[in-house]
Amino acid sequence: MSAPLMSLNQLDTSDTLTPEKTQRILEAVLLTTSEPLPINELRKLFNLELSATVLSKLLEEIREKWRDSGVELVSIASGWRFQTKADIQPYLERLTPPKAPRYSRAVLETLAIIAYRQPVTRGDIEEIRGVSVSGSVLKALTTRGWIEAIGHRNVPGKPALFATTQHFLNDLNLRSLEELPPLEEMKSLIDSNEKNSDLPFEVPEAHD
Amino acid sequence: MSAPLMSLNQLDTSDTLTPEKTQRILEAVLLTTSEPLPINELRKLFNLELSATVLSKLLEEIREKWRDSGVELVSIASGWRFQTKADIQPYLERLTPPKAPRYSRAVLETLAIIAYRQPVTRGDIEEIRGVSVSGSVLKALTTRGWIEAIGHRNVPGKPALFATTQHFLNDLNLRSLEELPPLEEMKSLIDSNEKNSDLPFEVPEAHD
Amino acid sequence: MNDNSVIETNETQPIARICGEPLLEIPQDLYIPPDALEVFLDTFQGPLDLLLYLIRKHNLNILDIPMAELTQQYMTYVGMMRVDQLELAAEYLLMTALLIEIKSRMLLPNPKTETEEEHDPRAELVRRLLEYEQMKHAATRINELPQAGRDFSVIQIWVEQQAAAQLPNIDMDDLRNAWMAILTRAKINRHHQIKRETLSVRAYMSQVLRDLRGRDQVEFYDLFAPAATVAEVVVTFLAVLELVKELLLEISQSLDSGIIYVRSIDVAQSA
Numbered sequence: 001m002s003a004p005l006m007s008l009n010q011l012d013t014s015d016t017l018t019p020e021k022t023q024r025i026l027e028a029v030l031l032t033t034s035e036p037l038p039i040n041e042l043r044k045l046f047n048l049e050l051s052a053t054v055l056s057k058l059l060e061e062i063r064e065k066w067r068d069s070g071v072e073l074v075s076i077a078s079g080w081r082f083q084t085k086a087d088i089q090p091y092l093e094r095l096t097p098p099k100a101p102r103y104s105r106a107v108l109e110t111l112a113i114i115a116y117r118q119p120v121t122r123g124d125i126e127e128i129r130g131v132s133v134s135g136s137v138l139k140a141l142t143t144r145g146w147i148e149a150i151g152h153r154n155v156p157g158k159p160a161l162f163a164t165t166q167h168f169l170n171d172l173n174l175r176s177l178e179e180l181p182p183l184e185e186m187k188s189l190i191d192s193n194e195k196n197s198d199l200p201f202e203v204p205e206a207h208d
Numbered sequence: 209m210s211a212p213l214m215s216l217n218q219l220d221t222s223d224t225l226t227p228e229k230t231q232r233i234l235e236a237v238l239l240t241t242s243e244p245l246p247i248n249e250l251r252k253l254f255n256l257e258l259s260a261t262v263l264s265k266l267l268e269e270i271r272e273k274w275r276d277s278g279v280e281l282v283s284i285a286s287g288w289r290f291q292t293k294a295d296i297q298p299y300l301e302r303l304t305p306p307k308a309p310r311y312s313r314a315v316l317e318t319l320a321i322i323a324y325r326q327p328v329t330r331g332d333i334e335e336i337r338g339v340s341v342s343g344s345v346l347k348a349l350t351t352r353g354w355i356e357a358i359g360h361r362n363v364p365g366k367p368a369l370f371a372t373t374q375h376f377l378n379d380l381n382l383r384s385l386e387e388l389p390p391l392e393e394m395k396s397l398i399d400s401n402e403k404n405s406d407l408p409f410e411v412p413e414a415h416d
Numbered sequence: 417m418n419d420n421s422v423i424e425t426n427e428t429q430p431i432a433r434i435c436g437e438p439l440l441e442i443p444q445d446l447y448i449p450p451d452a453l454e455v456f457l458d459t460f461q462g463p464l465d466l467l468l469y470l471i472r473k474h475n476l477n478i479l480d481i482p483m484a485e486l487t488q489q490y491m492t493y494v495g496m497m498r499v500d501q502l503e504l505a506a507e508y509l510l511m512t513a514l515l516i517e518i519k520s521r522m523l524l525p526n527p528k529t530e531t532e533e534e535h536d537p538r539a540e541l542v543r544r545l546l547e548y549e550q551m552k553h554a555a556t557r558i559n560e561l562p563q564a565g566r567d568f569s570v571i572q573i574w575v576e577q578q579a580a581a582q583l584p585n586i587d588m589d590d591l592r593n594a595w596m597a598i599l600t601r602a603k604i605n606r607h608h609q610i611k612r613e614t615l616s617v618r619a620y621m622s623q624v625l626r627d628l629r630g631r632d633q634v635e636f637y638d639l640f641a642p643a644a645t646v647a648e649v650v651v652t653f654l655a656v657l658e659l660v661k662e663l664l665l666e667i668s669q670s671l672d673s674g675i676i677y678v679r680s681i682d683v684a685q686s687a
Contacts, residue, residue, distance in 0.1 A: 024277055025278055027278060028277065028293070029278075029296065031290070031572075033572065034572035044303055045299050068232075069236065070236030071571060081571070082571035083570050083571060084236050084239075085236070088236040088237065088568070088569070089568055089569065091236075092240060095241075095249060095252055095253065098565070100564070100565030108558060109551055109552060112552075112555035112558050129462060130462040130544065131462030131505055131507050132507070171564035172562070173561065174561075180554075180558070181557040183550055184550055184554075190478055291575065316586065316590055316591065316593070317594045317597065319586075319591065321595075323591060327625055327664075358629060359625045359629060361662070369664070371625070380591075384619070385619040388588065389595075
């Protein structure tokens with residue numbers, strides 16, 4: 001164990017916690033952790049000696065510092081995390097084939113209904129979509145950690161009620177459900193006579 | 209699909225691969241991957257258009273740039289990777305206190321038998337426990353430095369004789385084996401427990 | 417037959433008339449090459465999706481759907497799929513029935529007692545179509561949001577794991593519990609007999625074997641530390657006797673009153 005060295009360093013840093021040192025620690029810790037870290041969690045790094053306001057200010061400074069790089073510090077539902085900017089992804093895929101699944105329309109529509117109408121049962125989803133929802137669709141979303149059963153509706157059969165998760169928000173870079181794209185007004189749908197704007201013919205993507 | 213935006217960016221970067229852009233990509237990719245990336249792998253990022261020499265130079269520049277931060281770019285046998293510096297480790301542990309792992313019941317019982325009945329062979333332990341002792345149990349205790357083979361019994365197969373070590377006493381804050389709870393006391397404990405018929409069968413947190 | 421006549425009271429009536437005319441002929445796009453049908457079927461998410469497609473494709477007014485045309489077109493698609501014996505979800509057939517029902521209800525005289533809006537037989541279908549379309553668009557927008565793993569990656573650099581810190585710790589209570597569990601079990605399985613011996617003897621037995629390790633033999637007296645207390649001498653002696661008994665030690669003396677040698681009978685080691 002390199003304990004002696006470490007405890008020396010630890011003493012060193014915790015004794016004189018300059019803004020530079022604090023930033024250095026924040027940055028390193030955030031780069032190390034893939035889970036988003038909320039401010040309250042980050043305060044533990046400094047034995048709660050720094051206020052949320054101070055940390056927020058430092059985090060904003062770090063965000064600013066990274067602005068021109070291929071990596072950005074973002075604040076999402078569960079807290080702060082570093083992630084690559086969109087233009088880096090194609091390069092990453094040259095090294096490793098993309099792991100994230102591309103979802104079929106069935107999955108995406110089911111997800112949208114759960115996101116905007118939650119909590120909903122499978123029956124609710126089927127009614128809106130006009131077709132039965134296969135178990136594999138719900139499983140794909142559950143496995144991804146985007147939806148979860150949060151209870152049961154008190155009707156015969158006690159169907160499970162589905163809702164989106166915090167993880168869903170994190171994966172979509174959202175801080176809350178309110179940040180989802182607003183639903184189109186019924187009126188604009190009625191008025192929309194734009195032709196073929198959403199023709200389904202090109203769609204056949206990966207099926208669930 | 210955000211395809212248009214992404215392909216724009218991609219075009220943009222791959223068309224004019226300035227050293228700054230190359231560095232920006234290298235940095236982001238290395239931050240994303242916790243596995244070390246060899247130069248040959250990194251060359252794939254740029255469709256092998258950049259030589260290993262050029263990349264090495266850029267990597268050295270990135271390393272230099274990070275020198276004063278809590279994170280360092282290192283070149284190890286299998287390639288390049290970012291890692292936290294040692295002085296960050298204590299802070300990380302404040303966030304996620306390493307959850308104390310526990311030894312399985314098999315390990316604890318084996319250790320107890322060796323401590324109280326030393327020197328013993330694996331056969332002795334199995335006879336007392338009534339079940340076979342897996343090699344991994346003895347290995348765990350040997351690796352930990354708590355037991356050692358101190359000889360062999362002169363019977364067919366020449367089984368090794370195990371005893372506890374000084375290190376074991378140190379780790380348990382004992383000055384000698386005599387400081388272990390005396391067996392007599394435990395005998396009476398068990399007898400009284402039997403009368404109360406709430407047998408301490410548990411050794412509760414037994415996971416293997 | 418003229419659907420539009422039935423819904424005169426509808427506020428969007430004039431537009432419906434304009435739209436209705438060109439749709440009297442079957443649109444050209446209705447012809448689908450047979451081998452494309454399977455793809456086609458996969459393409460639609462269900463009867464609502466297909467209906468929406470037809471409505472949007474032909475620029476129909478969704479609030480004043482010409483039921484005859486729509487039903488006819490819908491049935492042509494579904495009919496083609498059935499001819500090719502593609503597996504058609506039951507929902508498509510149910511929708512056929514619903515469309516025909518709406519169409520026929522619209523031909524019936526309009527009872528005056530109730531408000532017109534409630535009695536447009538198409539209202540419920542329109543509501544469902546719009547709600548579905550809303551969600552369909554929402555799904556597209558969600559899919560356009562940047563997505564972890566697809567459009568960006570989360571940063572996680574390598575952290576040195578401290579092997580030592582990960583090891584379990586135990587204390588005396590753990591040992592006590594373990595031993596008590598063994599004893600309790602042994603008591604129940606009567607055939608196991610746990611002999612009780614003083615711990616110190618066993619401890620010294622280990623110590624003696626350790627002292628002998630790697631050595632051919634030692635003099636008996638060397639087994640006793642010069643500074644040993646009387647108790648320690650006694651325990652050591654008992655340990656040696658126990659080791660001899662367990663065939664772990666061999667004691668030899670070649671001459672009367674000569675040097676007593678102690679050898680470890682560790683064949684594996686001496687071999």
